[in-house]
Amino acid sequence: MRIALLTYSTKPRGGVVHTLALAEALSRAGADVDVWTLGRGGDSTFYRPVDPAVGVRAVPFPEVPGEDVGARIQRSIAVLRDAFTPGDYDVVHAQDCISANAALPCLRTIHHLDTFTTPALVACHERAVVEPVGRVCVSESVAAEVKAGWGLTPTVIPNGVDADRFARAAGPAGDADRAMWRSRLGPYVLALGGIEPRKGSIDLLEAYALIRRRRPDVRLVFAGGETLFDYRDYRAAFERRAAELGVHHEMLGVVDEDVLPGLVAGASAMAFVSTKEGFGLAAMEALAAGVPVVARDLPVLREVFGDAVRFAAEPMAMGGSLASVLAEPPDPAPGRAxxxxxTWEAAAAAHLAFYAQHLSEGGGRA
Incomplete structure (x- = not known):
């Protein structure tokens, strides 16, 4: 079976992490897999090495100075569509709104649903939900949102987690990496994904200001943040609020993949307070490393994490929960389990069954 997985970026965003791990697991299961992406900023490959058994097709995507978000997304769709060769594959599976619009008709994973106000982006999002020939969601909660909004019934296939990699970072093999981060940062609460509205960054800032009263030694650290969207206004509001609260934070930007597990494992806690999520892969990696997690109280996170994390709905409760896990870290065993x-092996097996079903239904190329 020849499979094309499509994603919109080479950078370490959640959907891209998912795409690469799934591609490698499918390849180990015997499939012939290529990953197609846009090579933004001159990239010719992904943020990390990819198993050589997986083909990487990075389509050049030069930057256009002054281009607004809507125009960039429309150009992204057009450039990827023009380069992609769907006839080479039995299965075409897009992992996001942009690549789905470029590859229709295709299969689509809907990780989470977005809310746009620009007409072009609203139309892009709508097509990527309605027009694929089959859909996957990584949680029952998101599948229920799709059913409620469009009357469609996606197949639910949970994410895999590279739990061993993060567990190793928390053990003797990761001692030096954890010590390096703790020496640089001291005790820290970690948030992955940058400063942006969907990540609830200003709410986290408010919560951090509360715990600083009891734990002035604890630093708030943000890592990641690669995105297509322009969040300058939100980031300016974040910085204004930080100044008003008199608190400081550390922005690491995109962290190299080889040192990320040590950064996660070295944290005193992870704050995972996104307003929308499909699964919560970064929080699951923190649990694999034995790090306590405080998550926003969302149905999807209740579904995925159960009792393994602390939930909080608003900044005061987030601050209280963070202070609690910092003072008395919970037993890490349930989260690690x-x-x-x-596992990605289970995810790959479920995807192969999903692909086989679509092909057997006589629809030709999935």
């Missing part, structure tokens, strides 16, 4: 229960 939960993370280890999600």
């Amino acid at each position: 939960l993370a280890a229960s999600y």
Whole structure:
């Protein structure tokens, strides 16, 4: 079976992490897999090495100074569509709104649903939900949102987790990496994904200001943040609020993949307060490393994490929960067991069954 997986970026965003791990697991299961992406900023490959058995097709995508978000996304769709060769594959599976619009008709994974106000982006999002020939969601909660909004019934296939990699970072093999981060940062609460509205960054800032009263030694650290969207206004509001609260934070930007597990494992806690998520892969990796997680109280995160994390709905409760896990870290064993229960091998097997079903239904190329 020849499979094309499509994603919109080479950078370490959640959907891209998912795409590469799934591609490698499918390849180990015997499939012939290529990953197609846009090579933004001159990239010719992904943020990390990819198993050589997986083909990487990075389509050049030069930057256009002054281009607004809507125009960039429309150009992204057009450039990827013009380069992609769907006839080479039995299965075409897009992992996001942009690549789905470029590859229709295709299969689509809907990781989470977005809300746009620009007409072109609203139309892009709508097509990527309605027009694929089949859909996957990584949680029952998101599948229920799709059914409620469009009357469609996606197949639910949970994410895998590279739990061993993060567990190793928390053990003797990761001592030096954890010590390096703790020496640089001191005790820290970690948030992955940058400063942006969907990540609830200003809410986290408010929560951090509360715990600083009791734990002035604890630093708030943000890592990641690669995105297509322009969040300058939100980031300016974040910085204004930080100044008003008199608190400081550390922005690491995109962290190299080889040192990320040590950064996660070295944290005193992870704050995972996104307003929308499909699964919560970064939080699951933190649990694999034995790091306590405070998550926003969302149905999808209740579904995926159960009792393995602390939930909080608003900044005051987030601050209280963070202070609690910092003072008395919970038993890490349940979280580690939960993370280890999600494997990419299981995800790949479920995807292959999903692909076989679509092909057997006589629809030709999936």
